[in-house]
Amino acid sequence: xxxxxxxxxxxxxxxxxxxxxxxxxxxxxxxxxxxxxxxxxxxxxxxxxxxxxxxxxxxxxxxxxxxxxxxxxxxxxxxxxxxxxxxxxxxxxxxxxxxxxxxxxxxxxxxxxxxxxxxxxxxxxxxxxxxxxxxxxxxxxxxxxxxxxxxxxxxxxxxxxxxxxxxxxxxxxxxxxxxxxxxxxxxxxxxxxxxxxxxxxxxxxxxxxxxxxxxxxxxxxxxxxxxxxxxxxxxxxxxxxxxxxxxxxxxxxxxxxxxxxxxxxxxxxxxxxxxxxxxxxxxxxxxxxxxxxxxxxxxxxxxxxxxxxxxxxxxxxxxxxxxxxxxxxxxxxxxxxxxxxxxxxxxxxxxxxxxxxxxxxxxxxxxxxxxxxxxxxxxxxxxxxxxxxxxxxxxxxxxxxxxxxxxxxxxxxxxxxxxxxxxxxxxxxxxxxxxxxxxxxxxxxxxxxxxxxxxxxxxxxxxxxxxxxxxxxxxxxxxxxxxxxxxxxxxxxxxxx
Amino acid sequence: xxxxxxxxxxxxxxxxxxxxxxxxxxxxxxxxxxxxxxxxxxxxxxxxxxxxxxxxxxxxxxxxxxxxxxxxxxxxxxxxxxxxxxxxxxxxxxxxxxxxxxxxxxxxxxxxxxxxxxxxxxxxxxxxxxxxxxxxxxxxxxxxxxxxxxxxxxxxxxxxxxxxxxxxxxxxxxxxxxxxxxxxxxxxxxxxxxxxxxxxxxxxxxxxxxxxxxxxxxxxxxxxxxxxxxxxxxxxxxxxxxxxxxxxxxxxxxxxxxxxxxxxxxxxxxxxxxxxxxxxxxxxxxxxxxxxxxxxxxxxxxxxxxxxxxxxxxxxxxxxxxxxxxxxxxxxxxxxxxxxxxxxxxxxxxxxxxx
Ligand SMILES: Cc1cc2nc3c(=O)[nH]c(=O)nc-3n(C[C@H](O)[C@H](O)[C@H](O)COP(=O)(O)OP(=O)(O)OC[C@H]3O[C@@H](n4cnc5c(N)ncnc54)[C@H](O)[C@@H]3O)c2cc1C
Numbered sequence: 146x147x148x149x150x151x152x153x154x155x156x157x158x159x160x161x162x163x164x165x166x167x168x169x170x171x172x173x174x175x176x177x178x179x180x181x182x183x184x185x186x187x188x189x190x191x192x193x194x195x196x197x198x199x200x201x202x203x204x205x206x207x208x209x210x211x212x213x214x215x216x217x218x219x220x221x222x223x224x225x226x227x228x229x230x231x232x233x234x235x236x237x238x239x240x241x242x243x244x245x246x247x248x249x250x251x252x253x254x255x256x257x258x259x260x261x262x263x264x265x266x267x268x269x270x271x272x273x274x275x276x277x278x279x280x281x282x283x284x285x286x287x288x289x290x291x292x293x294x295x296x297x298x299x300x301x302x303x304x305x306x307x308x309x310x311x312x313x314x315x316x317x318x319x320x321x322x323x324x325x326x327x328x329x330x331x332x333x334x335x336x337x338x339x340x341x342x343x344x345x346x347x348x349x350x351x352x353x354x355x356x357x358x359x360x361x362x363x364x365x366x367x368x369x370x371x372x373x374x375x376x377x378x379x380x381x382x383x384x385x386x387x388x389x390x391x392x393x394x395x396x397x398x399x400x401x402x403x404x405x406x407x408x409x410x411x412x413x414x415x416x417x418x419x420x421x422x423x424x425x426x427x428x429x430x431x432x433x434x435x436x437x438x439x440x441x442x443x444x445x446x447x448x449x450x451x452x453x454x455x456x457x458x459x460x461x462x463x464x465x466x467x468x469x470x471x472x473x474x475x476x477x478x479x480x481x482x483x484x485x486x487x488x489x490x491x492x493x494x495x496x497x498x499x500x501x502x503x504x505x506x507x508x509x510x511x512x513x514x515x516x517x518x519x520x521x522x523x524x525x526x527x528x529x530x531x532x533x534x535x536x537x538x539x540x541x542x543x544x545x546x547x548x549x550x551x552x553x554x555x556x557x558x559x560x561x562x563x564x565x566x567x568x569x570x571x572x573x574x575x576x577x578x579x580x581x582x583x584x585x586x587x588x589x590x591x592x593x594x595x596x597x598x599x600x601x602x603x604x605x606x607x608x609x610x611x612x613x614x615x616x617x618x619x620x621x622x623x624x625x626x627x628x629x630x631x632x633x634x635x636x637x638x639x640x641x642x
Numbered sequence: 643x644x645x646x647x648x649x650x651x652x653x654x655x656x657x658x659x660x661x662x663x664x665x666x667x668x669x670x671x672x673x674x675x676x677x678x679x680x681x682x683x684x685x686x687x688x689x690x691x692x693x694x695x696x697x698x699x700x701x702x703x704x705x706x707x708x709x710x711x712x713x714x715x716x717x718x719x720x721x722x723x724x725x726x727x728x729x730x731x732x733x734x735x736x737x738x739x740x741x742x743x744x745x746x747x748x749x750x751x752x753x754x755x756x757x758x759x760x761x762x763x764x765x766x767x768x769x770x771x772x773x774x775x776x777x778x779x780x781x782x783x784x785x786x787x788x789x790x791x792x793x794x795x796x797x798x799x800x801x802x803x804x805x806x807x808x809x810x811x812x813x814x815x816x817x818x819x820x821x822x823x824x825x826x827x828x829x830x831x832x833x834x835x836x837x838x839x840x841x842x843x844x845x846x847x848x849x850x851x852x853x854x855x856x857x858x859x860x861x862x863x864x865x866x867x868x869x870x871x872x873x874x875x876x877x878x879x880x881x882x883x884x885x886x887x888x889x890x891x892x893x894x895x896x897x898x899x900x901x902x903x904x905x906x907x908x909x910x911x912x913x914x915x916x917x918x919x920x921x922x923x924x925x926x927x928x929x930x931x932x933x934x935x936x937x938x939x940x941x942x943x944x945x946x947x948x949x950x951x952x953x954x955x956x957x958x959x960x961x962x963x964x965x966x967x968x969x970x971x972x973x974x975x976x977x978x979x980x981x982x983x984x985x986x987x988x989x990x991x992x993x994x995x996x997x
Contacts, residue, residue: 187673189767207957243931249841259906261834261906262904262905262906263837263905264904305746305784306784306788308782308930312781312782313781316755316759317782319788319791329970329974335968335970335971336968336971337971339902339944339945339946340904341903341904341923341945342751342752342902342904342905342923342924343715343745343756343795343967344902344946345948345964346964346967346971346972346993347792347795347796347800347968348745348758348791348794349794349971351758351788351791351792351794352788352978355788356787360684371837372838385796395699396699398699398700398701399698401722401723401812401813402811402812403811440840440857441840441857443860443861443864444840444857444858444860444861445814447858449859500780500781500783501780502697502700503700504697504699504700529782530782532780532781532782533700533780533781534780567776567779567780568778568780568784569780569782569784569785570785571784571785572781572782572783573782575784576784576785576786580785584785584786587785588786589774589775591772591773592774592775592776594772595768595789595981596772596786596787596980598769598981599787599789600787601981602974602977602978602981603679603974603977615787
């Protein structure tokens with residue numbers, strides 16, 4: 146398999162012993178894992194095609210312990226890979242053989258729910274859904290809702306700038322957090338942002354969000370909470386043609402309606418979801434749209450019939466409005482279970498995460514279909530249609546020799562096409578190690594250099610998650626995949642052989 | 643033409659980089675009064691104008707940074723859309739670049755979000771004269787560090803903004819404003835409840851609470867009845883005056899401070915007159931209290947204070963415009979500045995000494 150991590154020097158047994166000795170002074174016995182059978186569970190994150198045994202795993206139980214771990218690692222020049230719940234889909238939390246894997250799972254307290262200011266202060270290991278559950282008795286919730294919300298951690302959400310089906314209206318993680326406490330590579334604790342709506346100085350909160358464990362370890366997060374909407378209604382529209390569904394999406398937005406969620410699924414995804422959870426999806430349709438509106442009851446009823454008309458005008462062959470809460474949940478269940486449902490169709494699936502300008506949707510899906518045929522690998526499409534975030538799911542069998550490589554190549558081509566139409570290689574899953582090569586396509590060498598300079602400002606010794614998220618210029622040059630920018634040769638500064 | 647301009651801006655930055663000469667980045671100077679005065683060779687952006695792309699159904703507009711806010715708002719208006727963060731103009735020909743760099747948001751901020759929440763992508767020139775593009779025109783993009791949002795509020799100290807892509811929103815169907823005569827205490831309680839209402843702005847000044855409601859006409863009318871008070875005539879003018887600091891409150895002659903605090907913070911014990919916005923989160927104070935006193939009171943509340951105008955402006959006060967940062971955070975700011983602008987040529991000292 147094409148393991149994309151760059152080679153690094155192994156840690157000598159002597160140094161490993163010294164590390165263990167130092168760590169055992171500050172951590173309880175059970176918080177350090179080093180036996181092969183204990184390390185096994187940490188070999189990969191949600192992108193299980195890539196695996197690597199970490200040097201060792203630590204599970205600190207306090208901020209102070211995190212600080213001490215960082216100080217020890219800095220002193221011994223041992224890299225550190227942060228891990229939340231390990232649900233990431235880009236290999237961001239993939240261990241390195243020469244690095245400590247720092248799990249934040251034990252930092253899982255909800256510190257405070259401030260009802261008057263509508264905020265929750267939590268530790269990074271708290272699960273996304275647990276915040277909304279804790280806030281529910283106060284009539285509040287945390288808006289960003291990744292499909293993995295039962296499992297993923299809020300720290301991981303910040304590190305990836307996670308999104309969810311409700312992000313069109315309520316924003317991504319970056320729009321829903323106020324304050325972070327972060328441990329630097331030196332082991333210092335700093336506070337970024339505040340409980341007010343803004344803070345003096347640079348917007349480091351934005352910079353930290355989506356930084357994939359490359360700039361610091363997040364140890365506390367203050368999130369915004371919203372009042373639970375008085376009413377929510379969902380509508381399911383079926384289409385015979387994908388472009389019709391695409392046009393309906395544009396028309397809804399064009400009519401000045403911002404739905405709470407607006408999701409599209411194609412035929413293969415519909416069928417898989419229906420077989421899996423029996424949500425009542427029309428298996429003969431080529432596309433469905435799920436459109437949810439929320440807010441004041443009167444307004445929701447008014448707008449839902451407006452949306453119904455728009456769907457019909459744009460060729461929907463069937464439109465159904467969920468008649469009660471139970472049916473509403475069922476409609477969503479199919480969408481939320483789409484990944485595992487598609488996963489049942491083949492031994493393995495590979496989830497892509499491109500974003501495109503919505504009006505290029507038909508063209509992009511057409512290209513995906515052509516590529517899918519060319520490679521002989523089926524692709525199901527799940528689409529956050531409202532904000533243009535496309536998840537093509539490639540079905541393959543890792544046990545067939547060469548098929549994973551073929552899948553990766555197909556995935557790479559899909560992402561490159563997303564960039565070509567003015568989109569991006571990742572909307573919400575992050576670059577991690579998975580999309581490191583495509584970064585060379587999306588950014589010029591000077592842009593990548595700027596990213597490295599930012600990394601250097603936080604982590605001059607490259608100890609935090611090294612080798613992830615931003616490729617070295619050398620790597621890009623070797624790939625030769627660089628686009629020619631303004632007629633200039635990529636990397637003129639590098640020698641060519 | 644504009645490409646030539648980009649090139650000449652880039653040339654000027656490169657020259658300044660090689661000779662470590664300070665540059666003062668200039669739009670149309672409507673917000674020059676903010677922050678510390680900068681001395682440096684002027685770098686004119688105001689000629690770099692034009693809307694590059696606007697696709698209403700994509701909810702995105704991209705424009706060159708010298709484009710006036712008026713021009714952008716007019717284009718949006720024709721499609722019944724808006725900049726939901728309602729940037730203050732502070733002058734006829736305020737530019738997009740200035741609005742982003744200063745990071746100011748208007749009355750709609752508490753409901754819709756701040757400038758930085760709407761920034762999707764930027765084209766910038768860094769301190770070495772490199773032309774860089776971050777983010778894009780799509781709603782979701784996590785490739786690379788978010789160096790676009792980082793520009794919002796950096797006052798030009800981290801780069802020259804050439805082009806900005808912003809998320810836009812449809813205008814609400816219907817808007818009206820209720821005015822209530824209430825005590826401070828009761829105003830605070832009411833503002834606290836406003837997050838549950840379709841309230842798109844609040845202001846409390848001279849014992850009157852103004853609540854702007856936006857949504858569908860039926861809903862808004864029925865909510866207005868519940869809230870009570872009176873309907874405000876010509877409410878658009880009222881909110882415009884608040885946003886543009888044209889309201890009589892802003893004509894007081896003392897120092898004008900902006901206090902940013904957690905919204906539910908009770909009335910703050912500082913002398914002077916108050917105008918309170920954003921459901922309590924943004925508080926304008928006209929006062930003769932000194933910077934040190936204001937900050938001693940505000941810090942334990944979890945907030946910060948910025949000086950907007952001061953008749954007493956003297957050299958001694960100059961380090962006191964923006965709220966001081968704790969040492970470790972300041973250190974990080976310096977390193978970040980170095981990463982973007984290694985020779986410190988962009989608007990040196992505009993925000994803090996050394997940045
Ligand atoms: C079935 C399924 C559905 C999904 N659906 C969505 C979706 O709808 N939307 C979406 O955005 N994502 C989705 N994801 C992806 C994933 O759940 C998110 O990226 C999530 O934010 C990762 O959180 P985690 O706690 O699992 O982080 P991990 O996978 O453990 O780590 C992710 C990255 O964050 C870093 N990190 C973790 N914690 C910290 C910390 N405290 N400090 C610094 N760095 C840290 C790691 O180093 C790594 O780079 C889905 C995944 C699965 C498996």
